[in-house]
Amino acid sequence: MTKIILSADSTCDLGDELKAKYQVHYYPFHIILGDKQYQDNVDITPEExxxxxxxxxxxPKTAAIGVGEYLDYFRKWVENGYQVIHLNxxxxxxxxYQNCCMAARELGNVFPINSGNLSSAIGLLVVEAGKRISQGMPAPQIQKEIQELTAKCHGSFVLDTLEFLHAGGRCSAVAALGANLLRLKPCIEVNNRDATMRVGKKYRGDLDKVLVQYTRDKLMNRDDLNxxxxxxxxxxxxxxxxxxVKKTIEECADFEHIYxxxxxxxxxxxxxxNTLGVMFLTK
Incomplete structure (x- = not known):
């Protein structure tokens, strides 16, 4: 039986426990701060x-992983007879994802998956891929099933301030100023087809109350939760x-694990x- 390597972009935000459990390999995105380049969560932290x-x-500016980098990253496994499942x-x-696909076509035995999401919503899919690997499922079937599962993977988050989106050129100064003056805290909804984002509900007021209400809005009275x-x-x-927020989640739904x-x-x-997101799968 061909052994399968499970891998993901560093943006999957899986956490150390699950990364170790499912033997997940990461490839870091590039972080360019000032005149220096770093590797995401390797030699620079969000706090810095x-x-x-x-x-x-x-x-900082961020840069995706290039085709050549993916080629070098995957080659060591492919040349030693492994197959690779990689979530982007x-x-x-x-x-x-496009760069990963080009590398996969050149090497063979690499199976990219477009997560259609970001952060720990990708992590949800990584875990599902890990479960299938442990069950002995072949790589092409895992790729197919996880790609289909992206439609049931839900990601969103609440921002405390628009200052960083504005500074990064993703939000106008007027919108940022207006939101801050009105104490608005927008919910950013992720489209699980491609991870494009839109502004959803705009919350107002104290962050503690906003986080509780956001969590309830996402989870309360749903009968389709995985x-x-x-x-x-x-x-x-x-x-x-x-x-x-963890307590609020427990009040809304009986999840077996909250990571x-x-x-x-x-x-x-x-x-x-002060950004927070609740990520989950539906049936």
């Missing part, structure tokens, strides 16, 4: 990115607020601190 913005008013950041916000697990992903949220994960630098540099 936030600090650079507060102190120097600079934000959604194609609507990154060229990583209750195996959900992810509570954050960028710079306090433990107290994480516990508050608290930290957003990668690629995600954090666009959303800023």
């Amino acid at each position: 990115i936030f600090q650079a913005y507060w102190e120097r008013k600079i934000l 950041l959604g194609s609507g916000i990154s060229s990583a 209750l195996d697990r959900c992810f509570l992903v954050n960028a710079g949220i306090s433990k107290e607020r994480l516990n508050l 608290i994960t930290k957003a990668s630098c690629t995600i954090s540099c666009h959303c800023g601190p």
